[in-house]
Amino acid sequence: MRLGAFALKDVSFTLDQGxxxxxxxxxxxxxxxxxxxxxxxYWPDNGRIxxxxxxxxxxxxxxxxxxxxxxxxxxxxxxxxxxxxDFGLTIRRRGSREGGHPEMEDLxxxxxxxxxxxxxxxxxxxxxxxxxxxxxxxxxxxRLFLFDEPLSALDAHTRGALCEELxxxxxxxxxxxxxxxxxxxxxxxxxxxxAVLRDGELLQTGTTSEVFNSPRxxxxxxxxxxxxxxxxxxxxxHEGIAxxxxxxxxxxxAVDNGAAPSSRVLACIRxxxxxxxxxxxxxxxxxxxxxxxxxSAEALGPVLRIRLDCGFPLLAYVTRRSYLDLGLTPGxxxxxxxxxxxxxxxxxx
Amino acid sequence: xRARTFGQSRGLVFVFSLFGGLLLxxxxxxxxxxxxxxxxxxxxxxxAVKDVRSAIWLSLEAAGLTALIAGMLGVPLAYLLAHTSFAxxxxxxxxxxxxxxxxxxxxxxxxxxVFGRTGIIGAPxxxxxxFQFWGTLGGIVIxxxxxxxxxxxNAARVGFEAVDVRFEKVAxxxxxxxxxxxxxxxxxxxxxxxxxxxxxxxxxxxxxxGAVIVLSYYPMTAPVKIYDLFLQFGLGDSSAMAVLxxxxxxxxxxLLRYLAYGGMVSRGPRQ
Numbered sequence: 001m002r003l004g005a006f007a008l009k010d011v012s013f014t015l016d017q018g019x020x021x022x023x024x025x026x027x028x029x030x031x032x033x034x035x036x037x038x039x040x041x042y043w044p045d046n047g048r049i050x051x052x053x054x055x056x057x058x059x060x061x062x063x064x065x066x067x068x069x070x071x072x073x074x075x076x077x078x079x080x081x082x083x084x085x086d087f088g089l090t091i092r093r094r095g096s097r098e099g100g101h102p103e104m105e106d107l108x109x110x111x112x113x114x115x116x117x118x119x120x121x122x123x124x125x126x127x128x129x130x131x132x133x134x135x136x137x138x139x140x141x142x143r144l145f146l147f148d149e150p151l152s153a154l155d156a157h158t159r160g161a162l163c164e165e166l167x168x169x170x171x172x173x174x175x176x177x178x179x180x181x182x183x184x185x186x187x188x189x190x191x192x193x194x195a196v197l198r199d200g201e202l203l204q205t206g207t208t209s210e211v212f213n214s215p216r217x218x219x220x221x222x223x224x225x226x227x228x229x230x231x232x233x234x235x236x237x238h239e240g241i242a243x244x245x246x247x248x249x250x251x252x253x254a255v256d257n258g259a260a261p262s263s264r265v266l267a268c269i270r271x272x273x274x275x276x277x278x279x280x281x282x283x284x285x286x287x288x289x290x291x292x293x294x295x296s297a298e299a300l301g302p303v304l305r306i307r308l309d310c311g312f313p314l315l316a317y318v319t320r321r322s323y324l325d326l327g328l329t330p331g332x333x334x335x336x337x338x339x340x341x342x343x344x345x346x347x348x349x
Numbered sequence: 350x351r352a353r354t355f356g357q358s359r360g361l362v363f364v365f366s367l368f369g370g371l372l373l374x375x376x377x378x379x380x381x382x383x384x385x386x387x388x389x390x391x392x393x394x395x396x397a398v399k400d401v402r403s404a405i406w407l408s409l410e411a412a413g414l415t416a417l418i419a420g421m422l423g424v425p426l427a428y429l430l431a432h433t434s435f436a437x438x439x440x441x442x443x444x445x446x447x448x449x450x451x452x453x454x455x456x457x458x459x460x461x462x463v464f465g466r467t468g469i470i471g472a473p474x475x476x477x478x479x480f481q482f483w484g485t486l487g488g489i490v491i492x493x494x495x496x497x498x499x500x501x502x503n504a505a506r507v508g509f510e511a512v513d514v515r516f517e518k519v520a521x522x523x524x525x526x527x528x529x530x531x532x533x534x535x536x537x538x539x540x541x542x543x544x545x546x547x548x549x550x551x552x553x554x555x556x557x558x559g560a561v562i563v564l565s566y567y568p569m570t571a572p573v574k575i576y577d578l579f580l581q582f583g584l585g586d587s588s589a590m591a592v593l594x595x596x597x598x599x600x601x602x603x604l605l606r607y608l609a610y611g612g613m614v615s616r617g618p619r620q
Contacts (some may be wrong), residue, residue, distance in 0.1 A: 061521040068522040074515040076538045087533075088523035141524055176547055 011202050012047075013195055015144075015176050020167075022187040022210075023180045026223065027199035030170055031180040034197065035146050038065050038178065052143050062091075067137030067145040067175070073129045075121035081132050082117040088140035109171070126154055130162055134169055145170070145177035150188060163189050177190065184225055196220050213270070214344050221268045227315045228269040231348065234259050241287070241340060248311030253287040254343035264348035265310055268313065272314035273342035278326055280335045287340040290314065294332045297323065306330075310336055316347070380595075387592050404574035405594050409601065411486055411544040411570065412554035415493040419501040421548045422542060427505030428531070445502050450493050456495055457563025464491055464564065488565035493554035500549035508542025509535065544609045550601070555598055 008058060011034060015021045025031050034161040037044055040061035049057045056064050075084050085108075108114055111131040130150065137145065149164055150166070151159045169189055170177055179190055187194050195205040204216040215221035221229055232244040232252065244267055252267055259265050280289050292310030299305075304323045308314040314336055318328065330336065354382040357449055429444060448456065464482035475481045482488045512535050520530045536543075558572040569577060570596045579587035 036518070039518070041518060041521075060526070061518070062524045062526050064522075065524075066522050068519055070519065071513050074513070074519045076520075076534060087520070091524040091529060111377075136523065146522075162500075167446075307466060 005310055009200050011197075011200070013202065013205055015178065015193075016348040017176055018174045019192040020170055020177045020179060022191035022194040022208075023178065023197050023202075024184065024187045024194060024224070025180075026180065026182055028199075029197045030183075031197055032148050035068075035148050035178065035180050038144075039066050039146055052329075055210065064116070065138065065143045067142035069130075069133055069137065069147045069150045071149045073121075073133040073134070073150070075129055075132055075136070076158055077121055080117065080122075081113065081119050081121070081124070084121065084132055085113075085136045085139055087136060099153075099190075106140060108135060125159055127162055127165070130166070134166075135328050138169075138173060138175075141258045142175060145173075145175050147179040147181075149181050152181065152183070159183075161188075161225055166190070184212075196223060200259060202235070215268060215346070217346055218266055221266070221344075225270065226268045226344070227269075227271050228274070228313075230267045230269070230312055230314075232265055232267050234261050234263050234265055237261060242345065244345075248313055250311050251288060252338075252343065253340045254345055255340050257345055258344050259347060266346040268344040268346060269314075269338055269342060271305065271315040271317040273338055274314060275337045276318055276322070276328060277335045277337060278307075278332075280339075282303055284337070285339075286337045288343075290336045290338075292334060294328055294330050294334060296330055297328060308336055368485050376420045383588055384592055387589060389587045391585065392593060395586060396593055400569070401574065401593070404569045404571045405487070405597055407486070408555050408571040408594070409567055409597075411489045411493055412551045414486075414490045415497060415554040416501075416547045416551045418490065418494055419498045420543070420547055423498050423501035423546075424505045427502045428509050428535070430502075430506045432511035445468040445499050447499075448497075449499050453496065453557065453559025454563055456560040456568075457492060460488075460491060460495060460560065460564050464488065482564070484565050484567055486565075486568065489561050489568075489570060492560035492564045493557050496557050496560055497553035500553060501543075501546040504546025504549065505539065505543045508539035508546075511542065541610075548605060548609065551605070552602065 007184065013021065023031055024032065033042065034044055038049055040056070040059065040063075041278065043058065047057070048055055049326075051064060051066070053119055062319055075081075076087065079087070103229055113128075113131055113135055116128060116132065121132070133150075141321070151162055154162065163186055170190075181187060191208050193206065194208055196203045196211060198219065203220050204206065204211055211220070212224050212226075215224055230246055230252075232246045235243040235245050235251070237243070237256050237259070240256050241253050242259055242265075244252040244254060244265060246252050246267070254267060275286075279288075280291070290308075290310035292308045292314065295307040295309055297304050297306050299320075300317075303317045303319055306316045306318055306323075306328060309315060316336060318326075322328070326334075416535055426445070430438065430445075451459075461471075461483070462468055465473075466472065466481075466483060468482070471482045479488070482491055515532050516534050516538065520525075520534045525533065556572065557570075558576070562573050562576075568574065571590070575587050575590050575594065578590055
C-alpha cells in the first residue's frame with residue numbers, strides 16, 4: 001500500500017496465540033504504518049489480514065477487537081482514569097467494571113490502579129500512564145495487542161523498568177502482541193519472534209537468536225549490533241570449517257554455512273564475542289587469534305568498547321574489571337580471540 | 350533579559366507607545382463620552398418604552414437562534430474541513446470566508462433574491478405555508494446567520510484540527526464507531542474552540558445592521574431601533590438606548606464567558 005511518498009511492500013508474517021512478535025526497524029521504516037494497517041486505519045492494496053482465522057482485511061477498526069498502545073499512550077485528557085478504562089466497556093455495553101469482571105478487578109489491583117481512579121491523565125507519571133493504557137485496552141478483551149514504540153520517549157532507566165512490567169502483563173494475559181520499536185534491548189527482552197523492517201520491507205524474520213546472531217545481510221547485521229563486518233574471500237572448506245582470507249594477509253576460520261569456495265563473504269562478529277588476551281594462549285579450542293594494537297577504549301556503562309587494529313578494524317566489548325586487570329589502554333599490544341562458532345558468514349553480492 | 354532589551358530601545362518603545370496610546374484613546378473616548386453624558390433619568394425613561402425593550406430582546410433572541418443554527422450547520426462542515434483533504438478544500442474555505450468580505454447592505458440585497466418576496470425560496474414557501482422571510486424574525490436570523498457563520502466554522506475547524514488524531518484512533522480500537530468517536534472524543538476535546546466560535550457568532554449577530562435592515566426593517570432589532578430613534582429624535586434618545594443596549598450586551602457576554610469557560614476550567618485542563 002502507499003501512503004503519500006511511502007510504500008509498504010511485501011510484508012508477510014504470522015503470529016501465534018500468546019506470542020510477542022517484535023518488529024525492529026529504524027525511524028521511517030514503516031513500522032507505524034504497518035501497525036495502523038493491521039489495526040484497520042489504512043487498507044492495503046493487496047494482501048490479507050487474518051485475525052483468529054477470520055479475514056479482517058476490510059473490516060472497520062472498531063470491529064477487529066485489537067488493542068492499541070501509542071508512544072504517548074493517548075489517554076483521553078478530558079476523562080478520568082476510571083472513565084478512560086471504562087471507555088471500551090461502555091461502548092460495548094458490557095456494563096461497568098463493577099458489573100462482573102472479577103479478573104478485571106484483579107488486574108486493576110495488580111497494576112496498582114485503584115488509587116488513581118479519579119485522577120486526570122495529565123497528572124500521571126509515565127509508568128502510571130502505561131498501566132492505565134494497558135488496562136483500558138485489556139478490559140475490552142482484545143484478540144491482538146499492537147504496540148507502537150510505547151517506550152521510545154522515556155529515559156533509559158524508566159524504559160527498562162516499564163519494559164519488564166509490560167512483559168509480565170503480556171505474559172499473564174496470554175494475548176498475542178505485535179510490538180514495534182527501534183530499540184534492540186526491547187526486542188531482546190520481549191520477543192518470542194521478531195522481524196527487521198526497513199523502508200517498508202521485512203528483511204528477516206525469525207527468533208531473536210536467529211536474527212541477532214545470524215543476520216541475513218550487511219544492513220541487518222549493522223542494525224542489530226553486529227558491529228564487526230569484515231570483508232574476506234573463502235579459500236577452502238573442509239571438516240565443516242571455512243578458511244577465510246582477510247585483509248592484511250590474515251586468516252580466519254569460521255563454521256561453514258554453505259559458502260562457495262573462492263566466493264567473497266562478510267565475516268560478522270559481535271563485539272561481545274571478541275576476547276582479548278595479553279599473550280596468545282598455548283592451547284585453546286578457539287580457532288582464531290589476531291594480534292593487534294588497542295586504538296581506543298570507550299566506556300559504555302558497565303562495559304568498555306575497545307577499538308583494535310589487527311590489520312583490519314575490530315571491536316571488542318570487555319568488562320571494566322578485565323580492562324583494569326589486563327591494563328587494556330590504548331597502544332597496548334593484545335591478541336583478539338574469536339571462536340569459529342561465533343562468526344557468521346554472509347555472502348557478498 | 351527583557352529589561353535590558355527595552356533599555357536599549359527606549360526611543361522605539363516610547364514612539365510606539367505614543368501611537369498605541371492614540372489608538373486606545375480612539376477606542377475608549379467615544380464610549381466614555383457616551384456613558385458620561387447620560388443621566389439616570391434619561392436611561393430610565395428610555396427603558397420604560399416598550400418598543401425599546403422589545404427591540405433589545407429581539408436582538409438577543411435572534412442572535413441566539415442564529416448561534417444555534419450556525420452550530421448545527423457549521424460544526425459538521427468544520428469537522429469535514431479539518432479531517433479531509435481534497436482539491437477543492439481551499440475553495441470551500443474561501444467561500445466560508447466570503448461573508449466577511451461582502452458589504453452588509455449588499456448581503457441584504459443578495460439574500461432578498463433567495464428569501465424575498467420574489468425569491469426562489471421565499472416565494473414558494475410563502476405561497477405554500479404563508480410564512481415569509483422578509484419583515485420577520487426569520488429574516489433577521491437569516492441575515493445574522495449569513496454574516497456571522499464564518500466565525501463558528503473557522504473556530505470549530507481550528508478546534509477540530511487541534512484534536513490529536515491518535516485519540517480518535519485509540520477510541521476506534523476500543524470499539525467506538527465514527528459517530529461515537531465524534532460525540533465522545535472529538536467534540537468534547539474541541540468544545541472550547543467551538544464555544545468561542547459560537548460566542549463570536551453571537552456577538553457579530555447582535556451588532557449586525559445593514560443586512561438585517563434590508564431584509565427585515567420591521568420588527569426592529571436594537572441597532573435598527575437606535576438608528577430609527579436617531580433619525581426621529583436625535584442624539585438624546587438614541588444615545589440613551591445605545592447605552593442601555595451596550596450595557597445589556599456586555600453584561601450578557603461576561604455571563605456567557607463565565608458559564609462557558611468557568612465550567613470548562615473545572616472540568617479539566619485544556620489541550
